[in-house]
Amino acid sequence: MFYLIGLGLGDPKDITVKGLEIVKKCDRVYLEAYTSILTCGAEELEKFYDRKLIIADRDLVEQGADDILADSGEKDVALLVVGDPFGATTHTDLILRAKEKGIKFQVVHNTSILNAVGCCGLQLYSFGETVSIPYWTETWQPDSFFDKIANNYKNQLHTLCLLDIKVKEPTLESLTRKKREYMPPKFMTVSEAAKQLLQIVENKKSEELIIGEKVMCIGLARVGSETQQIITCNLREMSEVDLGGPLHSLIVVGPTLHPLEVEYLQQFSLKKS
Template identity: 60%
Template sequence: MLYFIGLGLGDAQDITVKGLDIVKKCDKVFLEHYTSILTCGQEALEKFYGKPLLLADRDLVEQGAEQILNAAKEQDVAFLVVGDPFGATTHMDLLLRAQELEIPTQTVHNASIMNAIGACGLQLYQFGETVSIPFWTDTWKPESFYEKIISNSERGLHTLCLLDIKVKEQSEENLIKGRKIYDPPRFMTTQQAANQLIETVKRRKLESLPTPVDEKVQCIAVARIGSETQKMVTRCLDEMQFIDMGPPLHSLVIVGRLHPLEMDALKMHALPY
């Protein structure tokens, strides 16, 4: 049996009662460790669950999934995911592969950034397509996320921007040379995301391209949502690049057309801090 269990967004105690009961009975417990993180860390999870956790990085889940699937053929196996199990498409791929192998599966859902973002005061049904903002490099600066923000904005919809994280990543040099040396974990901040968006806007203006979403668009920076240190700040995009939101994880919301109730709610995050 293969169980997909959501852990929620805060700490070890955010797992559901059903999810915890399943984890305690499983023979093996894998912790997905590349699409998101919990602020409490692996040791705290192991202590609370009473189980050792096997870290499942991107390589294991996407290329070596047989290790998980083969174990689930004979044993009860839990696959733990921060947030909800299907917040990332790679986990659906794992479920489909399990079904092809006729491995029984069960899912225990939990809160994710996709619904918890409602805590910022914006109405969930007023959000458009969610976008991901990747870390830029000197030679790779994709801007497809900006086009989607424009599309949402033209319909008056808000945009949730999920910010890149890099866990167990190799530099280009180490990758080419086949050296198993990994860079320190990196988590994009709302400041970095704002900087990349502003650079996109400036470039498009220089090239006389449409820039309906510019430096003055209203944004909400969100940090560590669901935790005791949750923080939210509302500012224009050009001000957001100077706002330090503290430790990860961060998300950024580009605000669309506001309902009067949403306007009142945003005042909560516009206070001095």
């Protein structure tokens, strides 16, 4: 049997009782470690499960999927995923491969940032399409996510922006060599995301924009963990906010708020803190 188990967002105890029972009985347990990270590290998980984990980086999950599934027909193999297993398409792909091979599988759901983001008090039903904000490079600066945010705003909806993470990315120079070298991991902060958005506003200044530097934003860090932080201010102010370690998410708030949303958000105001 092949198990895909969601770990939630915070610490080792955010796994479900069902998920933990499966982890305990499995022959092999992989930890997917490149689409997202838990606020705690892998060592803490190993200690809590009292067993070794195999760290699954992008190469292993995307090219080595057959190794992961190899003997899942006879043995019990689990892949642990931060958040919910269906948060990344690569996991859907794994299930399809298991099906092709006639391997039975089970999914154990858990919270993901898509619903945990409700902790800021905004109603989950008032969010539009979720967008991802990628790290810009000198030569690659896409801005299509800005139009989606603007479109949500026009439709009276909030936008959850998932911020890029780079884990075990090969350096450009090493791509041509036999021995890969990797860049240090990096995780986009709300301030970095806000700066890229401000740059887009600046680039588009000749157009008539629906949102600008005064649009209300919410910065969230380490949602679901004990050190969770939430702050609300405008986009310009957000570019100077420091919420500490990863992971961060950014919300661009819609133009109209429900009175309960207003009341709840007040506690997170930058001016108050």
